[in-house]
Amino acid sequence: MNFQQLARLDLAFSLLCLQHKFNQPVAKISRCISRTGDGHLYALLLALAWWFGHAANPDATDAQFSKSGLLAFAIELPLYWLAKNCFKRRRPHELSQLITLTFTPSDKYSLPSGHTTAAFMMATLIGQFYPPFYLLALCWAGLIGLSRILLGVHFITDVLLGAVLGIACAKVAMSLI
Template sequence: MRAIQPIAELDLAFSLFCLRHRFNRQVARISKVISRTGDGHLYLLLGLLTWWLDSPRFLQAGLLAFSIHLPIYWLAKNSFRRRRPKELCEFLTCFITPSDRYSLPSGHTAAAFLMATLIGQFYPEFYLLALCWATLIGLSRILLGVHFMTDVLIGALLGMACAHIALSLLT
């Protein structure tokens, strides 16, 4: 446990840096909008749109990737049971109510990177845009006070890994 203490301290310091400045309320307003794009509605719309306009492959890959991702995400959340930033430091502000109790991994970030990876595979011309969008979703979760930096990094890795597993199973 002592081996991860420096990481936990860095996480807390980064959260304090992100949340204890005089512009945090303005940044939170923008972050809420960005974070909302990762709530899931856009993913379904994108999958259905590509199915209708292009082919069912993107939708199939997305459904398979999410069916791999969701059980792993749920198991990780309930195994690690990492408390959210506000619970660990009373000086931190949380600008939204999280949808679940624990913070590791970030589900919004995992889903966004899963989608960005699929977009990169099927529509490489939009990969950089999708990657920037996924990164902004992860950053927004930190700036809203519901995740630590490592929650977001692990979420990003989880999302990319699930997308790659789904893609390899479909080929």
């Protein structure tokens, strides 16, 4: 499969997600879900873990969770920026026109999805340090990725690459702590 075929599949999937009579209400819900991945929640989770000190995993401490999270973000941010600026894949502007909500992405490139990267990175860390919450965190990360598609600002491959990048950054950070 070449890049043009992949781009056509991306567009077809996005159109399938957006061309229905409920796209406006779905976009409103997606916007709320997407906002949970803006970064504030991550800082809060890391601070709470550091403060309360109750790790579900007896071999790990909350300080390790916080340190792993900070290191994972330190690894992820430059890689995310480098990937965005190397791929320079334009956002799906024709798709965002299907949604009348005012929504301006923070940058003009779409690959990878930064919201998805951070969400899957945090879900992976939660899975390692707080296993009972892993399924919930994974579902939340998946919903963030889906919300980015339903808002018309990312293609599915942007989200998939973001998920892989986030998981990888978390794994590398945990191996170094």
